[in-house]
Amino acid sequence: MSSMNSTRKDQHKFTTPPWKETYKKRCLENMRKNRVSFLNRFRMPKRSDVISVVQEVMTEEWNVLRKSHTTLPSCSELMFDTDNEEITYLNSIVEEVELSLREEEKSLLELYFTDYEKDLCNTIDQLLSDSDLICPLCQRNPLMMNKGVVLCACGLRVNTEQDAVTISYIKQSLEQTMATHNNSCEETANFVVEDMFGTNHLLMVCEACDFMDIII
């Protein structure tokens, strides 16, 4: 539908047709109305889909327009009859409309990606706060869980012997114990792994106030 063969001299022979604004408006409305299906194409993009959205809307609305403006050429005439002066002029108008639609497409996509990125950030935030816990012992690596065994790259290894123990459970236990200690003592408590009755446990201890509690 687009060929920019028209020269300024040619354009002077024709006045801007009254349907131009109607056509543009309808195309834009069509794109906005179908925003959801339009954006869905970008979620599961096929390259051909992405390219054809604007063209598709323009063809659809052009055919609607031709019902009330019967002298207008068909889409294929617009595309192939490029030697014709009038068609060349019509193409330049269609091209202007296409530009506006590309703008609209851009802003729809920008909106979509802003929303999408926001969602993604929220999900990541949640994942991190739910399941990421820096090892209290080395204060550097994340704690990992494997079949009830809590592990850290620093060498920490505590077998909880319970499948139900999760990182967020440990996090909760840690926060509770810390709150209990900090209620009555201003010193910073430390963490140690101790063998108690044949099993390793992660303990929170404070020498200043003789506090000791099992985290896991």
Ligand SMILES: [Zn+2]
């Ligand atoms: Zn560690």
Ligand SMILES: [Zn+2]
């Ligand atoms: Zn203390």
